[in-house]
Amino acid sequence: MSGQELESGSKVRTIRSVEDGLKYDQYVDYNSLENALKMFAKNDPDVVTLHELPPHTSENRSILAVELRSDRQSRKAGILIIGGLDAMAWGAPNAILELSHKLLYDASYQTPFFNDYDWYLIPMANPDGIAFTQSLRSRQPVEPMMWLKNDTVRSVTRPREWHKNVDKEPGQAPCFGTHINRNFAYHWQDDVRKTPQKCSQYFPGSKPFSTAEAKAIRYYVDKLGTYIDLAIHLHVSLVPRKEYILYPWRYSLRQPSNYRTLQEIGEYAARKSRLADGRLYEVHQSSSDERVAGTLSDYVSGVVGIDLVFLLRPYHQMFPNYTDTDVLSTYVKKSISTVLSVVRGWRRNTKQNTLSFFGTDVEF
Template structure:
């Protein structure tokens, strides 16, 4: 990210949007080719520490938009892009050095360590029974510096019209709501551009992403980032993407998959962005 910002200063810059519980910088790349009040697309990765294909895919998209920008001129003219690859830097570091399958952040609460950042957002937040759980939602909504940094940046940028959070694994493009089995009133409108994305992904090398709500495809959960983006921040087009695979390697996807997964995801996000009615 620092290389991209240093090499292409007219197109992108690194913004430190906050600090993690252990004091690491939370770094976002904002990509804009000029012009006022353009709609923006937000992409974050790494809210869950062990889902390594997520930060890798976010940086792949950064490279496409910046270094290979000549291939995507219209998408840069139409949109600003805010891309945060490592939303949970403490957890990410911990998976690199201590426990590859750690999921939460590393904030210490009495006898427990870590909060599930994708349960800590303040829309339909729910308290957990016990802080040792893998999906501990924290003592209160937005108790965590990582989720507050995302919240504050998004609320300060009213031009964000689409929110995408990258997770793994299971190959799904998930549509809100996550907290209930009811669908939002505009479900069909937000389904359509996601359908275009999933179709485009399949054409690359046959990878099939299921499309639907968490209640249909997985399980309901409360306090997720996409529910907050849609329910509180007013971003209609909010999604969570579960990247490959479907379980053969699971979280420990081989590094040989970084480029193919990034490429097909970027193909899908391009189709998505081109079909947004903005």
């Protein structure tokens, strides 16, 4: 289809309709992600900014953040999306990369999604952990505790699940790794009487922000501050037919002051992103299932002060077949649909992009 010109803020951009298939049809690794984001920034420097967030991870990688802003001269409502924080969330970087590509180059996503918002995206918040799990994917699985404590077993197998990074703290051997989504300084460890042992998949670190990954995210979101109006942690559900749209708090059963708004937006998004088999996402406060302290979503809400924070958990297989593009495509499409449905729900709730005709609000 021939290109067409569209006014986007202060810059006229060439856009096109993009086929429905995946642009990135394999699970992206860190190098592939970095190359793709650098290409975005090179091709469209007026609307794309790429940041390497300090500090480096234990394996010397940078957490990459990409900003998509149609008009650098003004600030629009900001949307923050962070994915790939869990080492099992292989598809989350793909989903955010695919969404970025559509926002930049697909005519059907330009209005209102690209033109009306500033997008702040961290596709792979745990690059070491994802690289680690992907590197072991062809081995036979064993229980993580057995894998950690038996050198012979470790040489030929992989842990059945791994949710952490690969940090090695002093005195931690043979155990290593910290669960980044337990490492943020908001009610850290309020959910347990005793800190999980270092071999546990839920080890929260020796103190809040002991991980480079959590520090990098804190550096970025604290700096953005009031520019963010909506924050989304794109996570995974590893249980079939259990998929969620959740909101704070995770550490406590106490309801946030705006829980009705969060519930309404979540329910709207669930209806608009109905799953292929007809089910709806379950929508409720995160702690209704399990209390978890020190999480990203609670930190963004409780410390950074963003009112609208959601945790999205589409189903994702544990150690999925690396060559099965249908599995990857299903997760990516569900993720993008759900993210954009949350944005639509927010817009509808605040009466953005609506006109009133004879007393009836019509969204456009």
